[in-house]
Each structure stands twice: as structure tokens, then as C-alpha cells.
Amino acid sequence: MAVDKAHLGRRYGPYLFTVGVEQLRDFTAAVCGGVPGRVYAHPPLDAHPWTWDPAAAASSPYGGLIAPPGFATLFAIQPFSFACKDPALGLNVLRLLHNSQELELLGAVRAGDVIQTTGEITRLQERGPLDFIEVTTESVNQHGELVVRGTWGAVIRN
Numbered sequence: 001m002a003v004d005k006a007h008l009g010r011r012y013g014p015y016l017f018t019v020g021v022e023q024l025r026d027f028t029a030a031v032c033g034g035v036p037g038r039v040y041a042h043p044p045l046d047a048h049p050w051t052w053d054p055a056a057a058a059s060s061p062y063g064g065l066i067a068p069p070g071f072a073t074l075f076a077i078q079p080f081s082f083a084c085k086d087p088a089l090g091l092n093v094l095r096l097l098h099n100s101q102e103l104e105l106l107g108a109v110r111a112g113d114v115i116q117t118t119g120e121i122t123r124l125q126e127r128g129p130l131d132f133i134e135v136t137t138e139s140v141n142q143h144g145e146l147v148v149r150g151t152w153g154a155v156i157r158n
Helices: 021-031 054-058 069-076 078-084
Strands: 011-018 096-105 114-127 130-140 146-157
Touching: 011 069, 011 078, 021 069, 069 096, 069 114, 069 130, 069 146, 078 114, 078 130, 078 146, 114 146
Parallel strands: none
Antiparallel strands: 011 114, 096 146, 114 130, 130 146
8 A cells, every 4th residue: 555645745753862871882883793791901902093092083174073983873864764654654664674775974973962853754656566655854953053953764565
């Protein structure tokens, strides 16, 4: 059953996410070949010092630890997730495949930031036995600065 086009423009959020130092370090460890959870005292081999070492990050242009690019998925995906399970849309999540995501990084995400993310359904399309949904998200920090814009897509088999 096709998704009702009346849901185009439907908004989700705002959702709040507070960026923690240990979250940044655990994420960095996980994506750079280390062990999350602070098991070892040394940084992962491929970690940029600004994402791991507080002293190196303090002397950076950002003045403290910053998130690696992929970290934004932790908070920016939330409106998309809620859209996919929104009962008003009637999507069958057992037939849903998350097929795309794109993040435009517009500013640094720092430890201590409070990120507010909102999203909007920006595309609903039916092609044969498939429905497509796209949600565009915007994440701003506590200063109102847009730090991440995301585009998330799913395909649902009817």
C-alpha cells in the first residue's frame, strides 16, 4: 500500500542530544580500530588527536575535543527513525530497508554541546511495488548554529 502523499512535509522533533566526552572517545575508538569502553589507556592508531586527546584538542582551533564526522549519525538519524515507525504513515518496518544517508557537516560538534535535531519528510514516491521515503534533518547546537544537515532514505516493499 502506497504511503499517503499527505504526509509530505510532516515534521519530527525537536530531539535533544548532549555530547559527552566519553561518547566521543568511545565512538572514535570504535571507528578507528580501538576498543570502546576505556579498557586500554592508549588511543587507537588511526584516531585524530583532536578527537581523542584533550591536551591536543585544547590547543586546536576548536579549543577542545571534537567529534569525528560519523558521530553525527548518533543524533541526526532520530527524526528518520521516528518517521519510519510513525503509525500515521503505516510503514511495514519488516519490509523497510534503510537505503541511503548523506551528512553535510557544517560545523564542529564538541564535547558538551547540546544538539537539537528536527526532521521533515521531503520525498514520498511510489515506483511499482516499492515506496520511497526521504527525511531531511537539521541539527543545531546550543548557540543556534547549524552543524549538520542530513538526508535519510528508505525503500519499502509493498
